[in-house]
Amino acid sequence: MTDDNKKRTASFLEKLRQKATTQQHYGGGVPEEEAKMDIRDCPNCGAGRAYHKGLTSCAYCGFAFMNITLTDGIHIRKENNS
């Protein structure tokens, strides 16, 4: 390998590396997050959501948490519809 070729290759790789490391990732970065617990109360009446009353609407005032019908998934089952 001649010196010229070596320099050309090194410069190409340097540019490629620069571009690869500074390029914005599709979908953005992945922030490092710890495990956490959260809850969503009814924004209409403030009641909590109870599992046995279903997940789609508030058991007290009927507020719709989601406008879809749940189907069987990994952890959610169709029985979880209110």
Added chain:
Amino acid sequence: MFDFFKKKYSNPELLAELQSRQQRWFVFLDRLEARMEELTDAGIPELQQVFKEDTDPYKRSHYHMLLGLMGQFNNMRDKANEVKEENIISFIYSAEAALPPVTSPAGSEYYRYVHDFRMACLDRYHLFDDRLNEALEALRHAAGEQDLESAYQQELAAFEKIKDQFTCKQCGGNITIPKMFFIDTYIPCPFCQSQNTFSPSTAARMVLHNARELAEQRTAELRRAYESSRPQDPVLYKKYLRAMFDEWNRIVPDMAGENEKFYQRLLEEYTFNHYK
């Protein structure tokens, strides 16, 4: 009547052209291979470095760099194909069209020259193609394997530590996470039955992402045994595949149902147009 006195066909220009084209083709591929070697030798340490420094859990910077390098190699293949079509294959057709019939002695002799030229050029191309594929493989495996097993064990240990540390956001009662979750999951409070949402950590989510690769690492011996069998043994393939999916399901039991469908599909694809 038998063309005894007809002048014998001779075409020294064609012979010279065949030789010269063959030499130029060989030199061209030699140069491409030299460039390929340069890029592989210099690129592999760079790839390893980028992989090591890449903090993204999906190693996307490394992947971008790998794709950039592979693009260079694929351009070389395209260039070689282009030159082969334009200067070798087209030339062979035009040279053969101008030759006397293959059934005549002279025609037969010159067809043999052209045939030898074709075989020499194509053999050289196949050698180039093999080397290019080897170089691509070397780039793909340059970074080596991630140690997914210890990352997984760390996550298991981390889960054991945190599983009793959560409280219900509604009533403050203690909630124990019953098993390791890899995606957001509803957990009912045992006291007030409120629906809490448990969000696993980024590292726990990565277990789901890396589960298949980890299962592949655990069953690498079986895969190698199948890959090195000649002819490739379908029984060994099934053994490897079953073991890999069993490991996969052990890592993420919630996905066992989905994985089983995938397993059946892979088996069908393997046996499609083959034998069962």
